[in-house]
Amino acid sequence: MHHSQSHPFIAKLESIFTLAGEERQALIDLPMQVQGVRADQDIVREGDCPSRCCLLLEGFACRYSTTHNGTRQILSFHIPGEMPDLQSIHLKTMDHSLQTITPCKVGFITHETVRDLCRRYPRIGSALWRETLIDGAIFREWMINIGRREAYARACHLLCEMMTRMRAVGLAEDHTCELPITQGELGDALGITVVHANRVLQEIRKDKLISLTKKTLTVLDWEGLKRAGEFEPTYLHLESDRPAA
Amino acid sequence: MHHSQSHPFIAKLESIFTLAGEERQALIDLPMQVQGVRADQDIVREGDCPSRCCLLLEGFACRYSTTHNGTRQILSFHIPGEMPDLQSIHLKTMDHSLQTITPCKVGFITHETVRDLCRRYPRIGSALWRETLIDGAIFREWMINIGRREAYARACHLLCEMMTRMRAVGLAEDHTCELPITQGELGDALGITVVHANRVLQEIRKDKLISLTKKTLTVLDWEGLKRAGEFEPTYLHLESDRPAA
């Protein structure tokens, strides 16, 4: 909990396995260029071939892509401690963009540094690979959500996911957490229009499942919200769910 | 081209980088239990905690998940040379199922064997990580497809993708390849009903973009199909698109 304040990345890895002293030190010494970024700024853009990847230290970000007719699909939301473009160490060209949602503090780490870290500390390498696999699991779940659930359930599912992920890194008190996304962004993540996102949110509020004001989400009826969104947290592969070795 | 017949996995890796003699030998010697599987059989199921992963040697397979009301979302299609459940080496519990579409020949390789392979031959390890990242890129693209394009465009996009992937491993002649999926499966992949999948397919055929009979797909107008599906193959990260080192 303390570490999530001081260094969210270490906290994240330590939620997976216990770092050896040497590993922990390597992470602390990790050379990175820390930088503040205003809200709604692209960090990397589709088509770029970045030579470093970014560690989100503070703030919210999202990955997205835009279709020909100008509509946008948000592919994922990101919270502190995550490396949203880690895949770029093995995939040269960005096939989507990464953007801040709130003002953020990000650390840029060169690909060479990351590769070196993975080589020297294979357990960290495995953990990073694992992170990208969980990313993939979340993408799959979003596909199910968008493809097979109707808007009301989709929204509930997403709210459950965000609450669960925030709680997992100590950023939720009880059933309350920050959720600084607009209804437009919510719609873009769920594959619906702003207008419909608005109507669906109103319904969820009317059904007393959540309250969402001033960028703060409070889940009033966790079981009800889970049920409505068919939320099963297995796909997030949290805590205890790890291979033996 | 020859290798895709003899050992599609080696062919796949060789499309990414040139294997050293030792690496190649290690792959040939890879202990695996080869097994035939009938069509429409689950290979691993949601909730399982497999101790090995499977290499698809012959046939088509798909990953899928089922919602509460019984509808199914297909998450990906798989062709020979792929390891559809490679993620299980780092994610203990399966969050979706893997099923054959046609009769298949699969090779089961224990997680320990794969981990050992990655440890001994880091370049192979990187290549496997990379494969799972491309998986993720395809999931993202499907999200965009399902979330932001209408059914007609979705279908075109998927057909472009399958043709491109088949061609990449030498399984397409010209603009013709095998595509042994039913309209039900197509619908489940696109997030629409069978009925609608059928109507959309008819339209695409009427527009002379494709012919699809007897499990064989022929693209009659590649540029037209690409345009209709807004297909940009970048996200497949084929051939030349690799990091320098």
Added chain:
DNA sequence: CGTTTGGTTGAAATGTGTCAAACTTTGTGG
């Protein structure tokens, strides 16, 4: 304090789902 951004509302248009039936192809056991 005005301007921008985000939220809310209503009515009409439309893409896709649902249901139910018929038709066609494929596969299989006798």
Added chain:
DNA sequence: CCACAAAGTTTGACACATTTCAACCAAACG
């Protein structure tokens, strides 16, 4: 190899979730 069952495809009419468009309101902000 036929006969029959099962699986897959096609069709029509109707229902409904979601989009579109257009306006208005509220909150945030410099």
